[in-house]
Amino acid sequence: MAPPISANFxxxxxxxRLSIQRLRLLGKKKTxxxxxxxTEIGSYIFTGKIDRARIRVEHIIREDYxxxxxxxxxxxxxxxxTRFGMIEQMRTVDEGLxxxxxxxxxxxxxxEGCPELKVVADxxxxKYGxxxxxxxxxxxxxxxxxKLLHRLGVEIPPKVLVEKYLVEISKSMDLAYEPDPTILNANNLNIMDKFLLDLETNDPNPPLIPSIPPNSSPSSTIPDELAVSTSNGNKINPQELDNNILSLNDDVDDIENFLPEVPSSLPELPSQKDFNQQETVKLKTDLDFEELTKRFEALKKSK
Structure with missing residues (x-):
C-alpha cells in the first residue's frame, strides 16, 4: 500500500542512531x-525471609526481561x-523488514525513557501508512x-523460574538455601512441556526395521541407451553381462572348468643356434689368417 505522506529520511x-544509544544506556542502568x-535478596535469604526474597526475584526477572x-x-x-536504502527507495514494506x-x-x-524510539515509530x-x-x-x-511479546508482557514469572533465580543467587553468595522440590518437579514439566518432543510410545519394543520386498531389485527393463552393442549389431542387456561374469564366491572346480584346457602334447620348439660355437669358429679363422700372413712375410725376407 502506498503511503499518503512521505517520511523525513x-x-x-x-x-x-539515537535510539540505539538510548536503549544501550537504559539496559546498562537496569543491569x-x-x-x-x-545483594538485597541475598540478605533476605540469610535472615530467612524467603517470601520477601521471592517477591524481589519477580521484580528482577521483569527487569531482565x-x-x-x-x-x-x-x-x-x-x-x-543497515537496509536504509531499501526504506528510501521502496514505497511498500519489504518482506525482510x-x-x-x-x-x-x-x-x-x-x-519508557526512550522518546527517540517513539519518533522512529511515528x-x-x-512512511507506510x-x-x-x-x-x-x-x-x-x-x-x-x-519473544518480544513475551518479554514486554504482563504475565507473572513462573514459580520454577523464581526458584531457580533464588538458587543461583544463593550459590553466588555462598548461602544455604533449599529450594522447594514440589515447585521444581511439577512446574518445571508444565512450563517446558510445549518445548519438548513427545518421545513416549505405548509400545515398549522399538520399532521394527521395514523388510525389503523380494522384488526390490532394479527393473530388468533397461533403456536402450544403456545396452551394449556387439560386433554383429545386436544389443546385449547389461544385466545379462553381469550374470555371465564369474562370481568370486564360486567353487574352485567351477573356476577350473571356466579356464581353457591345456593340451597334453606340446609342439616341439625349433632348436636354438649355439652362439658359443659360432664365436669359437670365428676366433679360429682369425688365428689361421694371422699365421698365413706371418709365413708370407717370412718368404719375402728369405728372397
Missing part, C-alpha cells in the same frame, strides 16, 4: 540496579540502518516478534 536515520537488588527487550529493539534499529518495523511500532508505546507510520501502523500496533497481522 534524515530525521529517521538520526533518531534510529546495575539488578545487581544491587541481588526488559533488558532483553532493549537488546532486541536495538538490533532492529541497527537492521533498519516487516518484523523489525512491526516490532518497533508495537513496542514504542511500551518502552516516522515509519507516516496509517493502516499498516494500526495493524502493527495491534499485532493483527502477527508479525511482531514472539
Amino acid at each position: 534524515t530525521k529517521l536515520k538520526t533518531n534510529l 546495575e540496579l539488578t545487581q544491587k537488588s541481588r 526488559l533488558v532483553e527487550a532493549f537488546e532486541m529493539l536495538e538490533m532492529y534499529c541497527d537492521l533498519l540502518l 516487516v518484523e523489525a518495523i512491526s516490532s518497533i511500532i508495537w513496542a514504542s508505546h511500551k518502552i 516516522l515509519l507510520s507516516k 496509517k493502516q499498516f501502523a494500526i495493524a502493527a500496533r495491534d499485532n493483527s497481522l502477527g508479525r511482531v516478534n514472539k
Whole structure:
C-alpha cells in the first residue's frame, strides 16, 4: 500500500542512531540496579525471609526481561540502518523488514525513557501508512516478534523460574538455601512441556526395521541407451553381462572348468643356434689368417 505522506529520511536515520544509544544506556542502568537488588535478596535469604526474597526475584526477572527487550529493539534499529536504502527507495514494506518495523511500532508505546524510539515509530507510520501502523500496533497481522511479546508482557514469572533465580543467587553468595522440590518437579514439566518432543510410545519394543520386498531389485527393463552393442549389431542387456561374469564366491572346480584346457602334447620348439660355437669358429679363422700372413712375410725376407 502506498503511503499518503512521505517520511523525513534524515530525521529517521538520526533518531534510529539515537535510539540505539538510548536503549544501550537504559539496559546498562537496569543491569546495575539488578545487581544491587541481588545483594538485597541475598540478605533476605540469610535472615530467612524467603517470601520477601521471592517477591524481589519477580521484580528482577521483569527487569531482565526488559533488558532483553532493549537488546532486541536495538538490533532492529541497527537492521533498519543497515537496509536504509531499501526504506528510501521502496514505497511498500519489504518482506525482510516487516518484523523489525512491526516490532518497533508495537513496542514504542511500551518502552519508557526512550522518546527517540517513539519518533522512529511515528516516522515509519507516516512512511507506510496509517493502516499498516494500526495493524502493527495491534499485532493483527502477527508479525511482531514472539519473544518480544513475551518479554514486554504482563504475565507473572513462573514459580520454577523464581526458584531457580533464588538458587543461583544463593550459590553466588555462598548461602544455604533449599529450594522447594514440589515447585521444581511439577512446574518445571508444565512450563517446558510445549518445548519438548513427545518421545513416549505405548509400545515398549522399538520399532521394527521395514523388510525389503523380494522384488526390490532394479527393473530388468533397461533403456536402450544403456545396452551394449556387439560386433554383429545386436544389443546385449547389461544385466545379462553381469550374470555371465564369474562370481568370486564360486567353487574352485567351477573356476577350473571356466579356464581353457591345456593340451597334453606340446609342439616341439625349433632348436636354438649355439652362439658359443659360432664365436669359437670365428676366433679360429682369425688365428689361421694371422699365421698365413706371418709365413708370407717370412718368404719375402728369405728372397
